[in-house]
Amino acid sequence: MRVEVEQPKCVASGQCVLAAPDVFDQDDEGIVEMLTDRPGADRYEDVKEAAALCPAAAIRLVSE
Amino acid sequence: MAEISTVTPSEHLEHPDYPMPRAAGCPFDPPPALLTLQEQKPLARVRIWDGTSPWLVTRYDHMRALLGDARLSADTTNPGYPYRNAAGRAGDQIRRTFLTMDDPEHARLRRMVTAPFAIKNVEALRWSVQTIVDGLIDRLLDGPRPVDLVEAFATPVPSLVICELLGVPYDDHDFFQRNTRVIVRRTSTPEEVVAAQNALVDYLDDLLGDKQARPGEDLLSTLAGQRVDAGQMTRREAAQMGVLLLSAGHETTANMIALGTVALLRHPDQLALLRDTDDPKVVAAAVEELLRYLTIAHSGRRRVALEDIEIDGEVIRAGDGVILAGEAANRDPRVFPDPDRLDVTRDARQHVAFGFGVHQCLGQPLARVELQVVYSTLYSRIRTLELAVDEDQLDYKHDGLVYGVYELPVTW
Ligand code: SF4
Numbered sequence: 156m157r158v159e160v161e162q163p164k165c166v167a168s169g170q171c172v173l174a175a176p177d178v179f180d181q182d183d184e185g186i187v188e189m190l191t192d193r194p195g196a197d198r199y200e201d202v203k204e205a206a207a208l209c210p211a212a213a214i215r216l217v218s219e
Numbered sequence: 220m221a222e223i224s225t226v227t228p229s230e231h232l233e234h235p236d237y238p239m240p241r242a243a244g245c246p247f248d249p250p251p252a253l254l255t256l257q258e259q260k261p262l263a264r265v266r267i268w269d270g271t272s273p274w275l276v277t278r279y280d281h282m283r284a285l286l287g288d289a290r291l292s293a294d295t296t297n298p299g300y301p302y303r304n305a306a307g308r309a310g311d312q313i314r315r316t317f318l319t320m321d322d323p324e325h326a327r328l329r330r331m332v333t334a335p336f337a338i339k340n341v342e343a344l345r346w347s348v349q350t351i352v353d354g355l356i357d358r359l360l361d362g363p364r365p366v367d368l369v370e371a372f373a374t375p376v377p378s379l380v381i382c383e384l385l386g387v388p389y390d391d392h393d394f395f396q397r398n399t400r401v402i403v404r405r406t407s408t409p410e411e412v413v414a415a416q417n418a419l420v421d422y423l424d425d426l427l428g429d430k431q432a433r434p435g436e437d438l439l440s441t442l443a444g445q446r447v448d449a450g451q452m453t454r455r456e457a458a459q460m461g462v463l464l465l466s467a468g469h470e471t472t473a474n475m476i477a478l479g480t481v482a483l484l485r486h487p488d489q490l491a492l493l494r495d496t497d498d499p500k501v502v503a504a505a506v507e508e509l510l511r512y513l514t515i516a517h518s519g520r521r522r523v524a525l526e527d528i529e530i531d532g533e534v535i536r537a538g539d540g541v542i543l544a545g546e547a548a549n550r551d552p553r554v555f556p557d558p559d560r561l562d563v564t565r566d567a568r569q570h571v572a573f574g575f576g577v578h579q580c581l582g583q584p585l586a587r588v589e590l591q592v593v594y595s596t597l598y599s600r601i602r603t604l605e606l607a608v609d610e611d612q613l614d615y616k617h618d619g620l621v622y623g624v625y626e627l628p629v630t631w
Contacts, residue, residue: 166326166577167333169341169584174568176338184330185337208569210579212287 157217158194158202160187164213174208175201187213234272237265237542238518246615247482247513248559249546253277257547262533265542273301273540274533275519279551279571281530282520282543286576291522291541293578295319300523301540303620309409310402310416315456316463322577329581331446332460335384335438341584344384348592351379356600365607365630369477372597373627377472377589384585385465386437387426395419399466405518405618416462423461427454438464468582471515472589474616474623479509479594481613481624482561484606489563494598502595505563506587509594511570512561514546517622520574545571546622603631 158178167185171178178198180188194202206214239250256263257277265275276282285291295302295311296319302308311319317328334340355372362371374396382389401407401415427443431454434440442457452460483490493505519542528535535541549570550558573580580586598604606613607628614625 163326164577166329166579167337167581168573168579169336169338172338173584181337181339183334183337185333185340186330204568210287210575211577 156194156196156199156202157219158189158192159215159217160189161213161215162186162188164211166211166213168210170208170210171205171214174205178202179205179214234264234266237267237275241617246613247478247561249514249517249544249550253544253547254550257551262531262535267301267540267542268304269302271299271301271540273299273542274535276541276543277547277551279548279554282545282548282571283575284530285522285528285541286520286543286571286574286578288528288576289322290524290526290528292321292525293319293325293522294321297523297525297538299538299540301521301542303518303521304405306405306407306409306412310412313413314416314459314462316459318463318578325577328452328456328460331442331451332438332464333581334441336581336584338584341588344380344585345588345592347383348376348380348589349596351383352376352592352596353600355379356597360601365628368480368627368629369473369624370626373476373480374469374473376476376593377468377586380585380589381465381468384438385461386430386435386439387465391422395422395465396469399469402466403470403620405620419462419466420455420458423458423465424454427457427461464582467580468585470619470621470623471582472586474515474621475509475513475586475590476593477627478513478515478623479590480597480604480627480629481606482509482513483594483598484604485610486561489561490598492563493594494602496595499591499595501564502591503587504566505594506590507567507570508561508563508565509590510572511549511555511567513622514549514570514572515622516572516574516620517546518620519544520578545574601631604629605631 165187171187172181175198178190178194180190182188206216239252241250261278261281263275264272266272276285317325355375359366359371378392379389398415398419401411427439430440430443434444439461446452447454447457522541524535524537524539526537549572552558573583607630616623616625
């Protein structure tokens, strides 16, 4: 699974960082940044939660 | 003279009055009529104070879908916007912040103030929040009993924190708390709201002038230096933004602390779970559940449709007002099993207490840290905390923009 983020959509709510801190980070303005776009299978649950919690629909999961 | 139309019983059935009263008894449950609509007519028309009939949305999945839909506008200048009341309309018309703008303007302005609310910046404040909370508890323990927890603790916590973050002198807190209260009170007249709003903006405008001359490390100095001086916004716009940040965290967090305490005292088993843990995960989960269960923003998120929106067999027409009742959505049994039960061990993270979509609360990371620190400290340091009056003597803010108690006399 690959994770994509759309920074222009991000509203800096930080939900993704709380849900999966080893996958998502925020830049100086609070905008989402990826730490890895290919998280291990053990992170899938948290990443899915991050995508579900993101209020701005800025996180997309792409299965490959 | 034109004939005055009367509402026939069937029309009345179709368009119930909103807001609806809570039931006597449990002060935490949403109005029963909201939950009836959720089951029977989840996309309903209601009649509001000005005689218009916006949509009322009560189901969780509808609420998330609509708040995430750019065809719904938060811009109060659009005709059809369902204002809360005449005073709310007066306030919204002079208050221009990103709260009542759509993208791209909303995103441009919001991003100017997101930095301090990023998770790692808020985490860096946790220690100072803890110091503030401990200091206030020390004073409680040294002071007289009973004491009003709202005034002595619940209000000063967010006030001290946001003053520190913004760089506002806490000595002026009486002034801005008084004015903030006028703005959120449902009984304020339009004139009172406009006067309070202007007083706050004037105050912040002066303060921004000081910061331009003598900048510090705080958010207002950053706004004054990096945004106003650089010509990205006028000082007046920065002052309006400052008022928003200063006031937004006050009533909300203060009411979460006070009302949360009432709820926990009424659920001793849940209180014990919180009091006897030192696991931050347990505390964090409890905060989310209390946010869900109490949903203190109880006067509806308000929007207006810019285009026709088809949803679940209904069509919301362009120009229709939409009110989204988060307190009902957060009790939706389709998402939260046994929703009326306060269960601090459940996973409630997907609640909509902070709203949803691009307008979701900017201050939520800070609110979380404040509530985590408070809930994990207050009840364990004052283990015998209890109400100093009968439960039924508590006066609830049915008339407020935010739900809570006016006073909370406690002793230990
Ligand atoms: S949850 Fe979404 S909006 Fe919030 S910081 Fe992450 S990407 Fe941005």
